[in-house]
Amino acid sequence: MQGRDRPPTIIAPSLLSCDFGRLAEESKRMVELGADWLHVDVMDGHFVPNLTLGPPIVQSLRRHTPAFLDCHLMVAQPARWVADFAAAGASMFTFHLEAVECGQAAVRQLIGAVHAAGMLCGLTIKPGTPVEQLLPYLEAGLPDMVLIMSVEPGFGGQAFQPSTMDKVRFLRSRFPDLYIEVDGGLAPSTIQQAADAGANAIVAGSAVFGAPDPGAVICQLRGAVDAAATAGAQQQHQQQQPLGAA
Numbered sequence: 001m002q003g004r005d006r007p008p009t010i011i012a013p014s015l016l017s018c019d020f021g022r023l024a025e026e027s028k029r030m031v032e033l034g035a036d037w038l039h040v041d042v043m044d045g046h047f048v049p050n051l052t053l054g055p056p057i058v059q060s061l062r063r064h065t066p067a068f069l070d071c072h073l074m075v076a077q078p079a080r081w082v083a084d085f086a087a088a089g090a091s092m093f094t095f096h097l098e099a100v101e102c103g104q105a106a107v108r109q110l111i112g113a114v115h116a117a118g119m120l121c122g123l124t125i126k127p128g129t130p131v132e133q134l135l136p137y138l139e140a141g142l143p144d145m146v147l148i149m150s151v152e153p154g155f156g157g158q159a160f161q162p163s164t165m166d167k168v169r170f171l172r173s174r175f176p177d178l179y180i181e182v183d184g185g186l187a188p189s190t191i192q193q194a195a196d197a198g199a200n201a202i203v204a205g206s207a208v209f210g211a212p213d214p215g216a217v218i219c220q221l222r223g224a225v226d227a228a229a230t231a232g233a234q235q236q237h238q239q240q241q242p243l244g245a246a
């Protein structure tokens, strides 16, 4: 997914906030309203204190939609689930660095296994984990995406943590073409902070599903990210102009 240019804006409604009894209809509705990806929160009741869904539900959902399924695994031992999520039709398999206990070699091996299984691979960190821990993998060009959690993983509807945007700024300044996703507490009232920091992929659950007009919220989120990207590109262009150039 990496190239030389800024990655596209991605709006990914988090299905955690939808009516799970109507998962397929809600997923289709989100795509019709302009969602680029569908964000699937997988929680095991162990890595995080909540339980959601697993491969059988992803497989059922896949039968109803060709959409990009952005699966965020909040699970202990993510390596156990690679084959099952690939078989279920997951598009992206994002795992927590904190869930891999055996160090850098194990993380690299897991990224390789995700790719070998035919999925894109994301790496994610909780708010308390230093962003520098991602660098060995990013400098080697291994993950397709980084997910910066802007809330403690486990539940939707929490308050956005603005300090986590320092991590996004840090990464964007070093990796202009990296897919940087932000997840947690994003809404029209907080999106500007994520957009200005340089996030290009936005996960939003309660703000989208709880809105009377979810399509308008998707549009607002996209507009803020697009505008910040355009402003950033103009600034970069001006800085690159030689002295005296018009």
Ligand SMILES: O=C(CO)[C@H](O)[C@H](O)COP(=O)(O)O
Binding pocket: 014, 016, 017, 039, 041, 072, 151, 152, 153, 154, 155, 156, 157, 158, 183, 184, 185, 186, 203, 204, 205, 206, 207
């Ligand atoms: O990963 C998550 C929780 O662990 C959710 O995706 C996230 O919190 C989205 O929900 P909301 O937009 O309501 O904060």
